[in-house]
Every structure is written in structure tokens, then in C-alpha cells.
Amino acid sequence: MSFLMLMCCVRETLAQDNYNTEVPKDIIILKSTKDYKNALVTAKQAAARLHKKLDLRGLTPNKKIGLTMSKADCLGSGDGDDLGYPCYTARGDGSAFNDSYISIEYSDAYKGFAKGFYVVVAAITDVKSANMKAQLTRIHKIYPDAYAKRTYIWFGCMH
Template sequence: MRCPKKFTKHASKNLKFKLDFRGLNSDKTLGLTSNKTACEEEGFDYPCYVPRGRWNNGVYISIEYSSGYEGFKSDYYVVIAASGEKNDQSLKEKLPFIKKIVPDAYLKNSKVYMGCIH
């Protein structure tokens, strides 16, 4: 099993993609959480985990918690290299390039909850 933080740094460097941990920290309850101030600024109780893809799509490397995504096995850390709308052709075009560095990379569509998080 690869260390997600070490792996993301390797992927970011070799893909030349920005690395953005989005200010997330480990949390025993949720897996990942934003800091208390960020949770409060978003109107959420602390701890809170806001999955990537609510308003921050793009091509950059991040570590996310699988429980925040529909269709993923729960309680795993996942490394995301790009996110966007379901039919975004530019994401599909990035996959062959990403697979040169990360051979087991794949595209996966998932719904991201857009409502309140408590």
C-alpha cells in the first residue's frame, strides 16, 4: 500500500500538476477534515469534510476521502488528479498522459453531494 501523501507528491512532481491538499487534515471521525475556522466559514460544524468537486474542479492533485463520494468503497484515501463535469472531454484526454506516470489510474464518475453538511 502506498502512502497517499508521499504518492501525491511523486505524482504532482512527475505530472507537473499543482499539488493542493486543500487544507485538509486527518480526522478519526470523518477521515479528513478542514480546520475549525474553514468549517465555520462554510457554515458547518467542526469537524467537516467537503469533498472535492463541489466548487473546486480542475486539474490538480489532491488526497480525498472515499466516503465523500457515491460509488466508492468507504473509508479509503483516494488520490484525484482532475475533476470536472461528467462529460468533460478534457478530463478524458488527460487520462493517457496520467497513466504514463500512474499506470493504474482510471476515470470514475461520481456524484458529489451539494447540500448541507452537518
């Protein structure tokens, strides 16, 4: 085997080792509440006050699991994407990308979070990153109680 082929195999193996795993992330939280309507008011106000996009990701409250995607999204195309209804995929799951928009998430989906809360999220960032610190500094001017909480986001296949 040539050196070049060996290096390609090693790189592919390393890339796979970093896939289908949980990745530590900081989530910037503006508010946690057991009342979805209260979370929605905060999310709408935060989007306007922080000049960030509001993206509720099509999620609606659900008594059984907290939040759910639409029935059509949960049931998928029948090609193995059927998650059953109701279903909820936490923000960032699959890609583990950093992002900066306002959403409402359900705390049960995140490791280390207290259960049963609607969480108004302003961003997902790398742990203790300069980006997280800069965003939190800016957010604190309007939401002094905002904080970053570490959790783990799934990076990999969602089937």
C-alpha cells in the same frame, strides 16, 4: 407580459432547475489507500511527476470523519457557515467545476466510492469528455493503473 419578459422568466427558471442538484462527473484517481501517509507520498510524487499543482486544501486526517478542514474553517464566521468540527467538504462541492490538480480526498464523501479510503485525485472532468480521455492518456504514461470513476458532485448552495 411581453415576449421578452416571458423569455427572461423562462431562462431564470431553467437556470434555477440546474442549480442545487448533483452533477455527474468523472474523477481521475491515481491511488486509493487506507493510509493517509501513503496517500500523501503518492500525491507529492504525482504533483512533481505530472507537473501539476498539489493542493491539499488545508485538509488533515481525522479519526472520526477521515479528513477535516481546520477548526476555524469548520466553525466559519458564525453567519450560518458553522458546519461543526470536524467537517469535510468534498472537492468540487458547490461549484461542480472541472479542475486539474493533485489532492487527497476521502472516499466517504463521494457516491459510489468504497468507504474508508484516502483517494489521490488528479482531476475532475465532465463524464467521458475529451478532456478526461486526454488527461487519462497522459497520466497513464506515468501511472498505468490510474482510472476515471463516475460520481456526483453537488452544484449549488452549501448552507
